[in-house]
Amino acid sequence: MTTPDLRELTPQVIGVLVRRGADFASAEDAVQEALLEAMRAWPADPPRNPRGWLIAVAWRKFLDAARSETARRRREELAVAEQETVSSSSGSSGVPGADPTPGEGREVDDTLWLYFLCAHPSLPTGSAVALTLRAVGGLTTRQIARAFLVPEATVAQRISRAKRTLAGERLDRPGDVSTVLRVLYLVFNEGYTGEVDLAVEALRLTRQLSASIDHPEVRGLLALMVLHHARRAARRDDDDELIPLAEQDRRRWDARAIEEGVAILQAALNRDELGEYQAQAAIAALHADAPSTAETDWTQLVEWYDELLRLRENPVARLNRAVAVGHAEGAVAGLAALDGVPSSVPRRTAAQAYLHELAGDRADAAELYERAAAEATSLPERRYLARKARGLGGSQRT
Template identity: 45%
Template sequence: MSVSIDAVYRAESRRVLATLIRLLGDFDRAEEALHDAFAAAVEQWPRDGVPANPRAWLVSAGRFKAIDNLRRRARFDASLALLADQLDAGDEAEVWDGEAVEDDRLRLIFTCCHPALPADAQVPLTLREVCDLKTEEIAHAFLATPSTIAQRIVRAKAKIRDARIPYQVPALNELPERLDSVLRVIYLVFNEGYSASSGETLTRTDLSREAIRLGRLLLELLPEPEVMGLLALMLLHESRRAARASADGELVLLEDQDRSRWDRELIAEGSALVERALTSRRFGPYTLQAAIVAVHAEAEDAAATDWVQIVGLYDVLARVTPSPVVELNRAVAVAMRDGPEAGLALVERLFARGELLDYHLAHAARADFCRRLGCNAEARESYRRALALARQEPERRFLERRLQQLGE
């Protein structure tokens, strides 16, 4: 039974939390109610069995536990008694309204991305509260320390409470200004699921699927070109999931993947969204990235990849959203078009500027260029640096194999 409760926690806890925040109007109160609900489940489910709808059971249990806690504390604060009465008077049909529940996580994302919150806190807060990512995982994604991320999350929650930031999806006229942060959140959630920042496995399917679900919801709510572009990007990446790892969980590079295992339905859907977004001429970085992935998807094999077109798309992307990571990805594409020496020069230029020195994929790219050029000593040095920085076990094993191939 404990295994079943663990499985329900992994599958439903964030959805339950989002609904409890809507019902209770407070992050901390909802988190306490979530813990109380699962504590009740641990006590009752082994005796009574897992309910037919665990999520509904947990939401109801958490709500009633919160009401009880408020009434106990009302001895010290009379306003809590009034709040408890208001919560208790809620219509049960309204509490478990299917449409409202379906939108709760999207509503929570917009709350976490409210413009009143500091920009550097919006995404970490959403990743923590919506997706239950650990502080360490978020810190790795942001190249920050866990203590820094934890402080940002605590301050953001306090700001939501003290400023009484509304827990709602913004009106249509407010959506565009709030959209950039929301898109960034959803994509970071997807990335953590598609290529886990740390741990034993290459991917976390639950997170990438949830990001795609949120992307579909957002597209239904706001059919803007960049929403199409983001959803297309996630679908096209997701289409390759089955081929990204071997049967024993080892990393398989894009050039070595069995393309017959790519999901052609996801590729067709993603490619159609890319075309729609590009036709609008109001697209941005997500659409451009999706267009790059679509070029890969169109190639029958690695040798048929149109690297000229990919480099051209990276040139546009670098102008729209200049960043060291975009430059690194462009360097990889240039190396495929013009040879490893050209790619190495671009990476060396990044390092000379002091950029991406702590990014393991930059050192892995440099190592690969050196390996292909026959500069084995330099390749080993860069592989060792990449290995020291990598935190995901399949990536670490891949780097170790490369070092072994080079005689170390």
């Protein structure tokens, strides 16, 4: 069984443990231990029922931890009260819900439910998002840190604090939909980069959420995902090399999906309750509607980026706006707009290189592309930027 299969099973197994009575933090810890055991044992002896195997092992890990904690507390209580040692031969685990829940062996998709549980009202948004990406989305701490634009240590602290906060909490107060939407979008984006293929799963869950909740921003996010996903086939060539939007063969875009995404977006916009995902979907729709980069309505794109930034300040959106300004008003104006983007924002150097190339400044563009290649976090992106540098007369380094 491959790693993506394990990632798909993780929320199902956590869901079973939580329904049996485990607190979320303990359930997640137990499932992580079970996954490590699976990676050791399965290559030599794969189980016939991987889901059942993981549930059994994770539940045993949880019970072992719970018994150990119960025993520790009992020893402390006995020491304080100087009570007579009580025999532990009764066989009771002291854990609520230790008996299997009827029907839990059947295939139940708890993923969306777990997304809402991780968005618990007791958690700050940043911690809720980090915990969900780690426990349900299967992302590593490094991937989450890149999505948040913060150091890995910060993400690790957020996850630890979130798990401590949820320890012992009754998970009967799901969090609000805005946090769930943010997590779904981050998971989709991580999958869309190609490093971890989670885009299809995020799209599936967003469709599920859209079918169950009448909310314009849910529709906006769904439209955004559908429109982005429609271009996926054109994003890499036969050698798996990255192809940026401007160089994609638009005949490979999924016209039916684009039509669907635009229809979903239009229905959301007709509600006259504009939100950030609808604004982003409108930007994606303008790109999807254009026959080429040159024929794109860049002026309208700048206007939509302005709307997006009014709704929520976002350094990545500001970076993309600068590129749009470069096309709508000229490269010099684009570079001026880029001055307002912090140097720490990923791909800023690449955007600067692109705008210099747009201005006809080949030497500076080549040097900046080389710098951007050195800063790139993925190998396909690094190779693409290095090729751009060489094409403009830069060094032959890769």
